[in-house]
Amino acid sequence: MDKNLLLACAAIASLSTAACGLASDARADDQLPETVPKAAALEAADLLPITPFYTTPGKGEVYPGALIRFEKATDYTLPPHxxxxxxxxHSLSATRQDVVSSAFILVPDGPRPASGWxxxxxxxxxxxxxxxxxxxRMKDLYYGSEGLFKFPQAGLAVVGTDxxxxxxxxxxxxxxxxxxxxxxxxxxxxARAALPQLGADWVVDGHSQGGMASWSVAEMEHQIDDPHFLGTVSVSGTINMLDFIHPRREEGGAPFYLPMVAVGLAARYPDYKPQDMLTPVGMSHYDVVASKGCWFVDYASYFGKSGDQITKDGWTRNPDVQAMLKEDEIGKQEIKGPLFVITGGGDVSVPPGGVRDVARAACHNGISLAFRLYPGLDHDPTMANSTDDQIAWIKDRFNGKTFSSDCGKF
Structure with a gap:
């Protein structure tokens, strides 16, 4: 069951289960967990054990993109073929320091195309x-039920960073x-160093946090100018960070993300103190969020709490928060290749108005893009229900089809 669909239903108590898209006979364990033990058990059921693959120091050359090791994975729950x-x-941090990252690769079975997948x-x-x-490290690769597996089934290899x-x-x-x-x-x-059957041509596609990352890739590729980079899909992206972290009351929002934002601020800005942002209620589960729990545990840790209970007045005026907002600005820099921006009209996690505002501003700044709003759809349902459209758009890029802009039409 989709976590963000359930989140929307939990936030709007007056909706019936049918209105939320849940079957009337939905099991109790289909609901979002409201206690940390239940949430932890749910995450543990999907989690694969940590292995030396992730923790053994690498050898060899150190440069961004250098492959440290790879292995075939047989412990995921995958569709046939x-x-x-x-x-x-090796990768880079925000300050361009060497870091080590992990990723998964999905490859269709069968004969590879002449130019690679x-x-x-x-x-x-x-x-x-x-x-x-x-x-x-998750058996379903986190997005297994939200359209991810449709990509390899459509003949596209997937490289998914963690x-x-x-x-x-x-x-x-x-x-x-x-x-x-x-x-x-x-x-x-x-990934190409690990698997030579991967082709040179590629696109980027991201959802939510990844929707901001994918647009940022397009900005970087304008400088890199890789001729094999063919375009970008940004789905329900956090491309308007202020609207995400401090939404208007009528936009909804999901306050349990805010302690995660505090963790990210502390990771990026060494002098930042989470206590400058979070109230004692907000700090009560901060260590769990930072070092133990994942999405479900984080949700349960702050179940029933509002943004006003979790954060202090004026916290967004902190200099490090302002630096984050500046650093995360989207829609002002030139990009490489076509861009497809998607949002859901019923998104309570990443308000669609903020996404549309950035897309319009990007058009005003000379960035050509296609824009699609899916009426009534919440955050994760937008990803799942737009996957076929994403794949069709992506295949047009690989097939060299002319791109049409929607600027001035939304």
């Missing part, structure tokens, strides 16, 4: 900020567009 691998590789670099949405929260600090040791610079974009770009380089 799809093979999986894991890689460990076309590659989709996948940037995932928030899974948590603790080391255990890497999608490559982002450094998830899976690997060290802090996760949560919601930092540069850090996450580096991890995406260098995962593709490392």
């Amino acid at each position: 799809v093979s999986a691998y894991r890689i460990l590789y 076309p590659v989709v670099a996948w940037a995932h949405g928030t899974s948590g900020v603790a080391q255990a929260c890497a999608p490559s 982002y450094h600090g998830l899976g690997t040791a060290g802090p996760h610079q949560y919601m930092n567009k540069d850090a996450q974009a580096y991890d995406v770009i260098y995962s593709v380089m490392a």
Whole structure:
């Protein structure tokens, strides 16, 4: 059951289960866990054990994109005719320091195309900020039921970074567009070193946190100018960070993300103190969020709490928060290749108005893009229900089809 669909239903108590899209006979364990023990048990059931693959120091050359090791993975729950691998590789932090990241690769079975499998670099949405929260350590790769497996079934290879600090040791610079974009770009380089059957042409596709990362990749690629980079999909992206961390009351929002934001701020800015942002209620589970729990545990830890209870008045005026907002600005820099921006009209996690505002501003700044709003859909349902449209758009890029802009039409 989709976690963010359930989140929306939990936030709007007056909705019936049918209105939330839940079957009337939905089991009790289909609901979001409201206690930390239940949430921890749910996460443990999907989690694969940490192995030396993630923790053994690497040998060899150290440069961004350098492959440290790879292995075939047989412990994922995959659809038929799809093979999986894991890689460990060097990447960069937001301040361009060497870090180690992990990723998974999905490859269709069968004869490879003459030019190799076309590659989709996948940037995932928030899974948590603790080391255990890497999608490559989850049996379903976190997005298995939300359209991810449709990509290899459509003949596209997938390279999915975990982002450094998830899976690997060290802090996760949560919601930092540069850090996450580096991890995406260098995962593709490392994946090609591991699997020569991957082709040179690639696109990037990301959801939520990854929707910001994917747009940031397009900005970086304008400078890199890789001729094989063909375009970007940004789904429900946190491309308007202020609207995400401090939404208007009518926009909803999900306050339990805020302690994760505090973890990301502390990882990026050494002098930042989470206590400057979080109230005692907000700090009450901070250590759990930072080092133990993932999405479900983080949700349960702050179940029933509002943003006003978790955060202090005026916290967004902190200099480090202002630096984060500046660093995460989207829509002002030139990008390489076509851009497809998607949002859901019923998104309570990443308000669609903020996504549309950034897309319009990007058009005003000379960035050509296609925009699609899916009426009524919440955060994760937007990803799941738009996957076929994403794949069709991506295949148009690989097939060299002319791109049409929607600027001025939304």
